[in-house]
Amino acid sequence: MNKFREIFFLFKIHHCIKNISIFLPLVAGHSIMSITFYEGIFHFINFTVIASIVYLFNNIKDYRSDTNNKKLRYSINIEHLRGYYIFGVAILSFQLIILLLFAQEVIKVCLLYFLLSMAYNFYFKQKKYLDIIIISIFHLLRIYYGSLAFEIGLSIYFILFCIGIFLMISANKRISEIFKGYENRPYKIIDKRNLEIVQLFFGVFAMLIFLIYSFDSSKNQFFINHYYLYINFLIILLLIGNFIYSQKKKHQDIIEFIYKNKINGVLVLLFFFSFFKNSALL
Numbered sequence: 001m002n003k004f005r006e007i008f009f010l011f012k013i014h015h016c017i018k019n020i021s022i023f024l025p026l027v028a029g030h031s032i033m034s035i036t037f038y039e040g041i042f043h044f045i046n047f048t049v050i051a052s053i054v055y056l057f058n059n060i061k062d063y064r065s066d067t068n069n070k071k072l073r074y075s076i077n078i079e080h081l082r083g084y085y086i087f088g089v090a091i092l093s094f095q096l097i098i099l100l101l102f103a104q105e106v107i108k109v110c111l112l113y114f115l116l117s118m119a120y121n122f123y124f125k126q127k128k129y130l131d132i133i134i135i136s137i138f139h140l141l142r143i144y145y146g147s148l149a150f151e152i153g154l155s156i157y158f159i160l161f162c163i164g165i166f167l168m169i170s171a172n173k174r175i176s177e178i179f180k181g182y183e184n185r186p187y188k189i190i191d192k193r194n195l196e197i198v199q200l201f202f203g204v205f206a207m208l209i210f211l212i213y214s215f216d217s218s219k220n221q222f223f224i225n226h227y228y229l230y231i232n233f234l235i236i237l238l239l240i241g242n243f244i245y246s247q248k249k250k251h252q253d254i255i256e257f258i259y260k261n262k263i264n265g266v267l268v269l270l271f272f273f274s275f276f277k278n279s280a281l282l
Helices: 003-010 013-028 037-061 063-069 079-100 104-122 130-150 155-178 190-215 217-222 227-247 254-259 262-277
Strands: none
Touching: 003 013, 003 037, 013 037, 013 130, 013 155, 037 079, 037 104, 037 130, 037 262, 079 104, 104 130, 130 155, 130 227, 155 227, 190 227, 227 262
């Protein structure tokens, strides 16, 4: 059981919740009922496997510094690093073969995600501010994957909103690491102010994009009552405002921010309930 637990954290299986974002194009496109359960499970597991291999390689490379940064729930035998890499490449190769047989439309974005992740781990992670952009691209690639897998077009509003949210979250991630004193990071305490400005700017940017979207009359066809979008905007305003304000004290990542505070969790559920309830296409 202990070995299974170590493998679970070595591959960061618990981070698979981030891969739910591959379904966001279905939500934004009012097409959540257009796919089968098995189709959704297949693509969720596929991207989780690809992401887990990336986490494995990252954990191997950063193992020494991570042992100083935080308490790890796994151990790595540094004398057998080659074996870890071979194992990871074998799983990746097997997964790509499956995609060639059953889902060729997403294989390019999976390869791009993997190669960019390797470039990030070995180079971009040490490039101040550029690393924030790369982290945001990882999230955008999840959404692009969902767009290809489920054949859903992405609107400019949706793309810009996601860019704002992901850059806000990425800046916050670095702020949190500064306060935790992480090694192997290019940021120091003097960078905190700049990162807070970046976080605030893109949080406001995301809210403005959603507000403009709410006023766009061309979207009326998608909703039963267009004014419900203003309720969604107010919920987003509360979430982003609370996120930015609370991070000055708690320095949590976005997942902790949502599930460790019941109010935030309720707001997220309320947003999706209102959005789906108001959809004219469901």
